Amino acid sequence: MRIKEGNKEKDILQAAVKVFAEYGYHNAKISKIAELANVATGSVYVYFKNKKDVLLRIFEDLWEVLYKEAKKSVSSKSLTPDQKMDKLIDVLFDVFSVNPSLAIVFVNEQNHLILSEEGKFQIFYDKFLDLGEIILREGIKAKQFSSQLDRIIFRVYIFGAIRNLLHRWAQDPDQISLEKIRHNVKHITKFGISIK
Amino acid sequence: MRIKEGNKEKDILQAAVKVFAEYGYHNAKISKIAELANVATGSVYVYFKNKKDVLLRIFEDLWEVLYKEAKKSVSSKSLTPDQKMDKLIDVLFDVFSVNPSLAIVFVNEQNHLILSEEGKFQIFYDKFLDLGEIILREGIKAKQFSSQLDRIIFRVYIFGAIRNLLHRWAQDPDQISLEKIRHNVKHITKFGISIK
DNA sequence: TTCAAAAATGAACCGTGATTCAAAAATAAA
DNA sequence: TTTATTTTTGAATCACGGTTCATTTTTGAA
Numbered sequence: 337m338r339i340k341e342g343n344k345e346k347d348i349l350q351a352a353v354k355v356f357a358e359y360g361y362h363n364a365k366i367s368k369i370a371e372l373a374n375v376a377t378g379s380v381y382v383y384f385k386n387k388k389d390v391l392l393r394i395f396e397d398l399w400e401v402l403y404k405e406a407k408k409s410v411s412s413k414s415l416t417p418d419q420k421m422d423k424l425i426d427v428l429f430d431v432f433s434v435n436p437s438l439a440i441v442f443v444n445e446q447n448h449l450i451l452s453e454e455g456k457f458q459i460f461y462d463k464f465l466d467l468g469e470i471i472l473r474e475g476i477k478a479k480q481f482s483s484q485l486d487r488i489i490f491r492v493y494i495f496g497a498i499r500n501l502l503h504r505w506a507q508d509p510d511q512i513s514l515e516k517i518r519h520n521v522k523h524i525t526k527f528g529i530s531i532k
Numbered sequence: 533m534r535i536k537e538g539n540k541e542k543d544i545l546q547a548a549v550k551v552f553a554e555y556g557y558h559n560a561k562i563s564k565i566a567e568l569a570n571v572a573t574g575s576v577y578v579y580f581k582n583k584k585d586v587l588l589r590i591f592e593d594l595w596e597v598l599y600k601e602a603k604k605s606v607s608s609k610s611l612t613p614d615q616k617m618d619k620l621i622d623v624l625f626d627v628f629s630v631n632p633s634l635a636i637v638f639v640n641e642q643n644h645l646i647l648s649e650e651g652k653f654q655i656f657y658d659k660f661l662d663l664g665e666i667i668l669r670e671g672i673k674a675k676q677f678s679s680q681l682d683r684i685i686f687r688v689y690i691f692g693a694i695r696n697l698l699h700r701w702a703q704d705p706d707q708i709s710l711e712k713i714r715h716n717v718k719h720i721t722k723f724g725i726s727i728k
Numbered sequence: 729t730t731c732a733a734a735a736a737t738g739a740a741c742c743g744t745g746a747t748t749c750a751a752a753a754a755t756a757a758a
Numbered sequence: 759t760t761t762a763t764t765t766t767t768g769a770a771t772c773a774c775g776g777t778t779c780a781t782t783t784t785t786g787a788a
Contacts, residue, residue: 360644360648362558362644444643444647447639447699448556448558481726482726492697493693493697493717495696496697497690498689501685501689503692516682516685520682520685520686524689526726528720528722
């Protein structure tokens, strides 16, 4: 009897992230992914139902991590709303900073995926944003954050901002330091651009 | 002799925006666009070189308007930096508010387009953001805006935020009023979420 | 009313690349 | 070593939909 080596699946996923990032999902060829993973074209279909399934697995894994980490920061008892918001921002930066290609895939394909894969990913996304909203609500109650803001709008706003920054950063990681971006995001989010 | 009716091209473009928005560029079929435009499939190729050309025309037209309008607000002599920033934000909202589908296409396909069509659209995009940066610089000089911020980061931040909001709004225009969004964006941008 | 030239048509063509599958290779138990 | 079983392979298949083009329709001038 023979046993699957068991890391081919991971190889394929990693290769797929790179190829999807470089060409975009629709222009990415399975054969190219296989090549990068040092695997035959057909092998991809041993581990995945089809091309879309590869993308789905990438997003499932990603959202799982994002949500788990985000939840941790929100439920921490010892932090102020203010600190929680910082931590939530950190989650995104931490996950993507180790893998720029993943950031690109995330930004570029998330919408298309929601478009075609109604449900599943919209839910992940919403649940994540819910966490941000919870923090905002806490902060408002604690009189730390302005109650002027519509919470739904705020969460879409901040997430879009970060997404766009990650994307820009991922295209050329050496141009702007991620630390600087992270710092600026926290500052703008809290204080805006005006002088107090 | 016969003369082109001259509005078929516009019909096709309008239909394309709808179809691209609904299915995404890659899943959009030329035959569907033609159907929606009340035109034969082949007619699309009378007016456009190929499928990508249709998308390019949409973006060319769009960026032209965006940039022209943005430039107007920036160069207005009678406005403070603060007011100019508001106006720049208005430009985006005004253009897309009349056409939610266009907002969706813009958000979803812009990155892919930049990926494949190196140059042209990156330049449009950058020039637009440059305008935002100019306003920020003016504001800093006038001591209205904080000098703490990295201008490059700021412009990517704010643009991403607005893009994401427009996208969310376009998916369901009746859920959140665009006026409310616009108001909130201006507020968060200037003051952040903290109580002063 | 013709006629010529341009516009419009849509069925057929064709390239691409995802997917399949029969054969080969690898493995471990006998 | 042999054998049975599972994994891997990659060339062949096949569907899809973008694109083409011979034909038809429309138009306006003669």
